Amino acid sequence: MNSASDGTPAVYDRIGTGYRDIRRPDPRLHALITRALDGARSVVNVGAGAGSYEPVGAAVTAVDPSRVMLDQHPGAAKVKASADALPFPDGSFDAAMAVMTVHHWPDLRRGLGELRRVARRQVVFTWDPVFRPELWLIEEYLPEIREMEHARFTPLDVVAEALGAHTVLPFPIPHDFTDGFQIAYWRRPEAYLDPAVRLASSTFAQLPPAVVEAAAERLRGDLASGAWHRRHADLLGRSAVDYGYRLLVAGPAPTAGA
Ligand SMILES: C[S@@+](CC[C@H](N)C(=O)[O-])C[C@H]1O[C@@H](n2cnc3c(N)ncnc32)[C@H](O)[C@@H]1O
Numbered sequence: 001m002n003s004a005s006d007g008t009p010a011v012y013d014r015i016g017t018g019y020r021d022i023r024r025p026d027p028r029l030h031a032l033i034t035r036a037l038d039g040a041r042s043v044v045n046v047g048a049g050a051g052s053y054e055p056v057g058a059a060v061t062a063v064d065p066s067r068v069m070l071d072q073h074p075g076a077a078k079v080k081a082s083a084d085a086l087p088f089p090d091g092s093f094d095a096a097m098a099v100m101t102v103h104h105w106p107d108l109r110r111g112l113g114e115l116r117r118v119a120r121r122q123v124v125f126t127w128d129p130v131f132r133p134e135l136w137l138i139e140e141y142l143p144e145i146r147e148m149e150h151a152r153f154t155p156l157d158v159v160a161e162a163l164g165a166h167t168v169l170p171f172p173i174p175h176d177f178t179d180g181f182q183i184a185y186w187r188r189p190e191a192y193l194d195p196a197v198r199l200a201s202s203t204f205a206q207l208p209p210a211v212v213e214a215a216a217e218r219l220r221g222d223l224a225s226g227a228w229h230r231r232h233a234d235l236l237g238r239s240a241v242d243y244g245y246r247l248l249v250a251g252p253a254p255t256a257g258a
Helices: 008-015 027-037 067-072 108-118 136-141 144-152 156-163 189-193 195-199 202-206 209-225 227-231
Strands: 042-046 059-063 093-099 119-127 167-170 245-250
Touching: 027 093, 027 119, 027 167, 027 245, 042 108, 093 108, 108 119, 108 156, 119 156, 136 144, 136 209, 144 202, 156 245, 189 195, 189 209, 195 202, 209 227
Parallel strands: 042 059, 042 093, 093 119
Antiparallel strands: 119 245, 167 245
């Protein structure tokens, strides 16, 4: 129960330290998730990590297979478990949430089935690998990311169908997004030169360091010469870009009939 087939919890045990400094919950995404949870009083947060995006005022149970991540979670109710075998009876919670985690689960359908079994409403935030545009970092510097992300992320229509989602909400990434996952710095390219920023992302953490460092050196050169800014002048004037991040909502509103 405490190790996914791809060794992901071990990855998070490695990258988890210091995660909270870089992965600061973004207030705009928090507001979107809180609205989707719609007044749920009991919530299970699966793949909870350090507890980002949990609703204020609800009784939250955090689930994660990584001990290092759970140790960074501030809550009192914490359970070390994998999404595909949640140790709760049917219908235990008003809502289940899963934020940027379903791509790590060893059995996506089984995990989503578990969310549906233990809660009345389900709220899942993920990324659609089929969506375009993709981040310039992948196209121009680290195409290795594409193969890795396509292997672990499932196309959104498959996730939505397995979850029984009735609502799909786009979340264009703001230029000043505070949560340092890979896409966050689309308009702040210098950030990718910072090893601490890269360490907080499971994508970079799983690539060979020599590959990442060589790409960072090329980016450093393009920033110094102005080549990056010439190529991406259009991005510099934009406040948000849709890169395929979506919030999926399934199940009735917890407040309905409560
Ligand atoms: C990118 S982090 C997201 C954490 C948190 N939800 C957030 O938004 O900050 C992914 C999390 O999924 C967890 N995870 C990995 N494998 C899992 C599994 N089989 N079941 C549940 N969670 C898992 C990792 O340990 C990690 O905490």
